[in-house]
Amino acid sequence: MQPRSGIALVAHDSCKQDMVDWARFNRKTLSAHRLYATGTTGGRLVDEVGLAVTRLRSGPHGGDQQIGSRIAEGDVDLLIFFWDPLTAQPHEPDVRALLRLAVLSNIPVACNRATADFVISSPLLTGRDPWTTELVPA
Template sequence: MNIALIAHDKKKDDMIRFTTAYQSILKEHTLYATGTTGQKIMDATGLSVHRFQSGPFGGDQEIGALIANNKMDMVFFFRDPLTAQPHEPDVTALIRLCDVYAVPLATNMGTGEVLVRGLEREDLSWRNIVRGQAPVSESV
């Protein structure tokens, strides 16, 4: 599955803890991230991450384009709801796209854990069907 990892500045440490804790699950998937978040994840975990621009410089929009083209299966966007973001319209648009295209979205570590455990159990293999691909494993 294609998974986006995004974190506002005050949530980057949470994202590092999260990706470190679930490294064994995440390494089985294709990971994408906005600039600084992706670099921090790679440095801390050794995971391979395709990096886009930083969020304020268009990274959120690059990930949004993948969602709109049905090429992103899940988004972990650890947001800081207490700090004004200069690119707030981009953040809102990304969340809206997840809703429009039924892409699972976690905006905090609590929801993130539920999604990553579902990923581990292959509960989200329906995304393969949405993308027109055969499920990863089929029961006979």
């Protein structure tokens, strides 16, 4: 059995439909992993895509911080965060803190569909070396 990764899924309001569309396209791959999402995004992924998701609070109500806590605890191996660079967010400090923690924890961060596609299709996501059939040492 392949190792399961913890994947956090976060999307600003203007990017939620992109996240749903992307998750629908990658449903099979995502369903093999532990998924965490902020409130509304998680609800849409459950209702519209049929994924099993651990739903946390909405981003502005502490959800970004809860995702950050999961990163700090080692439960999240990948952050997929579709954020809107053109719209100011009332919880911008939380967003910056989440991204900073992901970088400091050396976990991959995908901020758009193109990057998310590269990361989710990587053999490294499952802990397998792309050049062999053996597990990569931890």
